[in-house]
Each structure stands twice: as structure tokens, then as C-alpha cells.
Amino acid sequence: MILDRFRLPGQVAVVTGAGRGIGAATAVALAEAGADVVIASRTAAQLEEVASRVFSSGRRAHVVPLDLADPAAAATLAAVAVEEFGRLDLVVNNVGGTYPRPLAETTPEFLEEAFRFNVSTAHALTVAAAPSLIKTGGSVVNISSIMGRVGGRGFVAYGTAKAALAHWTRLAAADLAPKVRVNAISVGSVATSALEIVVGNPELKAKMEAATPLRRIGEAEDIAATVVFLASRAGGYITGKILEVDGGLQSPNLDLGLPDL
Template identity: 80%
Template structure:
């Protein structure tokens, strides 16, 4: 049956930024598809809540509370997976993000920090995980953003970093083929904590929905489902691609209202 191609029975995954939002939904989805998961973020209490959901799906979770803005901390998750579960098949580089900031308030240090948090961390874990991924043939998914391919004021650091992550995905896919597949997801507006202040305002939320071709804000499960596709045999002939899961957006659906200089 075609649904069998989406199974991940007895595989092992690492998901960063897994305490809430996209990471939490992804960890649970992978567990429901049959994988054990190493989940990591800064807040341990959130991770234990996600671990309970993984257990309810009949799989095991290993919790690693860490500051994932440090590339060394993300790299260590590969060893955590192999030492705990004996193998590693899937890496989801979800940790990332950067606050909006006008260009003239974006220091070089702020730009470099955005690059480190969104790109360097992903590279550190991917490189550390590669020996284990090569053993059975594995898959990596990087969580990028629509802001890596469209233009919007206030997002110069975030958009530049996510664009770099998308290109990193294409380059890594060539380097690691044919044993390891590497893809990314270009995420649109999704109801996570990062958008709480925005979508909590009905007027702004309605404007965002109307500016989105599918007329809604995405749910974390929309992204989690795409991850399952990309890392499972169902996506076995896909590598080096950036899958756009954004409701059809071709431009930002949130205007920060920054004036002309």
C-alpha cells in the first residue's frame, strides 16, 4: 500500500528546537510514523511534555536540554542519538530564527549571529551526523523560510540567513548523495509562538489570511507532514530541493510598516 512508504518503523531521528511549535509537532509526527526521537531545546519542561506525546504514540524519546545557539551543542546530538538508540537515520534542523530589525539597526554582529543560529548550527549537526547517516542511508531536512526567497522590510538578517540555509541544502545534497538525502522546507506563516502576538490580533490575522492564497495561517502539523514525506521512502527520489509549504505565498503576508529612509 502507498501509505507504507510513509512508515519510519524503528528508525531514529534528531529534532532540534523540539520543545514547542514546529519542532514538537515534527517529533510527534515522526514517532507516529514509527521513529524513536532525540529531542532538544533550551527548556527541559517543554521537552518532557513532548516526550510524553511521543510515548503515547508508542515510541521512545531521549531529552537533551541544551542551548542550541551553540553549534557544538547541536553537533553533540548526533552522539546522543547513536549512544542512546544505536543508530541515526533522520536529522531535522529546525532550530533557528531571528527578530526583525531595520537595516540601519542591523549590526554586523547581529547578522553574523543570525547566520550562526540558522546555518552554522544546521551544518554542525549535519556534519556530525553524517557517519551514522551513511550506515543505513539517511535523510536531513532543514527548516528554511519564505523570507529566504522573497523581499520584505525588516527581515534582512533573517532572510539572508534562511536563503543561505536553502543554498546550503542544495550544496549538501550533492556532497552527500547518493547515500544521504538533504532537503529543506520553505515555511510560510505558521501558528507558533513566534507569531502569537501577531495572530492574536484579529485585524492583523485577517489581513494575513487574506494576503495568503489559501486564506489561512498554517498549522505546525502542515510542516510536520511535509517532514515525514521528505524523510520517508515516499520522498526517496527527492534530494537537494526546497519544498515550499506556505499557503501559496509569493510575497510576505505581514508588513512591519517600516517607513522609507
């Protein structure tokens, strides 16, 4: 059956930033596909709620409250997965994000912080996980962004970091082939807490939807389903690629209204 290719029976995944939004939806989707999950974020209460949803699907979850802004801390999750579940098949580098900021207010320190949070953490965890992933023939899925490939005011730090993560994906895929696949998802506007100020404003939401070819804001499950595809045998002939899951966007669908300098 073709649908069997989308299953992940007995596999083990690490999902960062799993307390809410895309990370939480991904952890639950992976569990529904048959995987046990190590879930990490800063807020223990959010992780426990996600863990209960994983348990309800019949799989196991191990909760790790952790400051994922520290690459060394993120790297420890690989060992945690092997210690708790005996193996590691998938790393989902979901943690990331950076607040918009005008160019003139984007200090080198702010830019470096964005790079560390969005790229260095993914690098550290993937390098730590690589020996286990090589053993299992596993994969890595990185969560990038449309802002890593289009221009838009206010996103010089975030967009630069996500563009770096996208190209890091291509380079890491070459280094880890043929035993480990590495892919990324270029995410468009998704209804998570990061977009709450827009989704909660009917006027702003309508403008964003009108500027999106598919005329809607994405759901976290749209991204979670793509992670399952890339991690499973269904995506087994894909590596070094950036899948655009963005409603068809070719330019930003939200103008921050920043004036000319």
C-alpha cells in the same frame, strides 16, 4: 500499500528546537510514523511534555536540554542518538529564527548571530551526523523560510540566513549523494509562538489570511507532515530540493510598517 512508504519503522531521528511549535509537532509526527526521537531545545519542561506525547504514540524519546545557539553543542546530538538508540536515520534542523530589525539597526554582529543560529548549527549537526546517516542511508530536513526567497523590510538578517540555509541544502545534498538525501522546507506563516502577536490579534490575523492565497495561517502539523514525507520512502527520490509549504505566498503577507530611510 502506498501508505507504507510514509512509515518510518524503527528509525531514529534528531529534532532540534523541539520544545514547541514546528519542532514539537515534527517530533510527535515522526513518532506516530514509527521513529524514536532525540529532542533538543533550551527548556526541559517543554521537552518533557513533548516526550510524553511521543511515549503515548508507543515510541521512545530522549530529552536533551541544550543551548542550540552553540554549533558545537548542537553537534553533540548525533552521538547522543547513536548512544541512546544505536543508530541515526534522520536529522531535522528546525532550530533557528531571528527577530525582525530595520536595516540601519542590523549590525554585522547581529547578522553573524543570525547566520550562526540558522546555518552554522545545522552545518555542525549534519557534519557530525553524516557518518551515521551514510551507514543507514538516512536524510536531513532543514527548516527554511519564505523570507529566504522573497523581499520584505525588516528581514535582512533572518532572510539572508534562511536563504543561505536553502542553498546550503543544495550544496550538502550534492556532497552527501547518493547515500544521504538533504532537503529543506520553505515555511510560510505558521501559527506558533513566534507568530502569537499576530494570531492573537483578530485584525492582524485577518489581514495576513487575506494576503495568503489559501486564506489561512499554516499549522505546525502542515510542516510536520512534510518532514515525514521527505524523510520517508515516499520522498525517497528527492534530494537537494526546497519544498515551499507556505499557503501559496509569492510575497510577504505581513507588512511591519517600517518607514522609508
